[in-house]
Amino acid sequence: MTMATDTSDNQNVIDQPEVMKPRMVTIEIAGKKVEVPEGITVIKAMWYAGIDVVRGVGCLGGFCGACATYYRTKDDPKVKTCLACQTAVQDGMCFTMMPPFPARKATYEIQKLQDPKQDLFNFYPEAPLCRNCNACTEACPQKIDVREGVWKAVFGDFKSVSEMFMDCVMCGMCTPVCIADIAPNLVALYVSRAQGAHFAEKPIGLDTRIKEIEDGRFNEEWTKILNMNEKELAEHCAAVK
């Protein structure tokens, strides 16, 4: 890519000592020690170490949850979770990617539910068995209060759950840690969909617009526009404010 070539003026250059002299750090990938430049992302560290990654990379933007990873920093016994594309490596870090976890997903016809709040207990009978250990909340790389969400789901506060879990990337890291075998992200997904399909207000303006289109309210304008020549159409477009 062509970048600004004027390097005589150093006023507008951001200091990045880590870029000028990258420090090599030692990390452990799935138990194997490797040297990589400090500060690159966990995913890039794997590529740097020569590891082909097929399972474990998705959007590379922190939205898809494919790169769920367990890691530990130097001398700290606490195993933490992260998204590998959104986390920088540091000296002494150990990590391994989370394999796909065989959580059970209920299947349902969301529009046909008669009593979605009660149906939750049929689809996910384990949901009310939460023992409050809070491990799910601690495992969430999106900082969602997962435990609170599970309780709110059980008590029927579907609206709050749908708001709390808008950040959920479905990485599933809340699931293996659950001692009650709940898959909180799947519970929240069901609850959020039920909230949208059954409890959110119906937007009247949308139905009005659909009917207007069906009734041909815009047909005259379409005919006018689609019969314009190139020049007339360009002028018409330019006049839209």
Next chain:
Amino acid sequence: MDIHALQQIVHKTRDARRKQTIPKFSPADRDQLIHKYHPDFRASAYRPIRFGPNEGEKTVVELATLLEGDSPIHDDLDLTPQYETDVLVIGGGGAGCAAALHAQGAGAKTILATKLRLGDSNSVMAQGGMQVSVAPEDSPVTHFLDTLKGGHMENDHALLKVMVEEGPSIAKWLLELGVLFDRQADGNLHVKKGGGSSKPRLLTCSDYTGLEIMRVLKDEVLNQKIQLLEFAAALELLSDDSGACTGAIFKDLDNQRYVVVAAKSVILATGGIGRLHIQGFPTSNHYGATGDGLCLSYRMGAKLAHIDTFQYHPSGAVYPEQLIGALVTEGIRSEGGQLVNAKGDRFVNELDTRDVVSSSIIRECEEGRGIRTMSGRVGVWLDTPILDAEHGSGTLEKHFPAMMLQFERFGIDISKDPVLIYPTLHYQNGGVKIDTNSETNVNNLFVAGEASGGLHGRNRLMGNSLLDLMVYGKRSGLTAAGRVGSMKQGKLTLKHLERFRAEAKKHGNVSGVISPMILPAYTRKVG
């Protein structure tokens, strides 16, 4: 200099800038700016395609090389199918899910194959929203005109009219599936204004619109028990004696085996090309955005449209290093975020079309008014704290939680400090030419979503991609499903490949390049 010292100019000039309005460019000035600075007009990056349906037309070197590339399939491969289906959908993003759901919903046996996991796509990252003309003062016609203007009048009128007219019913379908679009106090859909749009028209789910839609669609694909082939990379399509599409060959990326699928019709929903890093640009795209569908359909004889034009999203992150190329949503500019150069000046109306805004950022940087990083990159400031200043403290946190979190992970608070940005490779404006049923000039080969071309002209408007892939995903699925009842499964042959190879040989193409790429080669080979 310390980054905070460099950011001072943005803080100092904020109050003065708040009162300032910057007019949009006149059409003539706009064209001049784009011709001078937009990467689409860098002639040295382009070359003519030597053979095939688009022979003689120019595209970027990276894509031309892949289109002319050879298939990894040997002509003696056993084509006995492991799977037989009515409709085969290739691609697991928004268009693929919409196509599969509608095809199966219409009674066709459907398989969805994808080279990564279901849902791994660009769709899941869409933050800005989906354009649907629901506001009373808006109309599908206005949506049409805005899009046409943004696309430099080169959009396919028929494709575009279908998209804007079917937008509202698509929104209704998504709502019924449980998608939680933002609402106004009266329960109606909240609409935001997007770049290049004359009316507020963006439906949003905070800055997680794509994620919310994809969570729901993925869940629905699983609920409808659509057969999935994950980690199955499409290598080649199959054709019968008449040249119609009859299936595809995949490689299972877990065990490296070939998988042959016979299908009465095939829907390609394979997305874009960001990971080709054309012209060396970083990209906002997902790991698998390597243009596979373009190569597959090109070898089948499908014609491509507008394949010389790409969208460079104005605001890709330049700092910190870990986020280079990642998108800073246009939504921030929709809510008043301003672009500021190293002198503390604004230089463009932030809500002009993406090609105009990107070109003006490149101009600022090339003329020495950018801010450089020691890794050799350059950018301008996006004043994010101005949103909290304008609309009250906590606005960014409330409206852009994804953006806040992404930067917070690297110790940056975008509600306090501006973000350094530069255009990032974001979208292929063109793609495989389709008709209003989403079908190509090859019988029974459909293409939907970013892989298709014609609708967006030479520049896609913000928010039109999510709508495009829902509308044409649906249309391809319904048309394909509607046809299979009266059809027999065609023969599985590689005759199209024989023809393609003969033509390549005639043109002396011995580049040795194999396509599709499948995944970018980021792994360091020597240590």
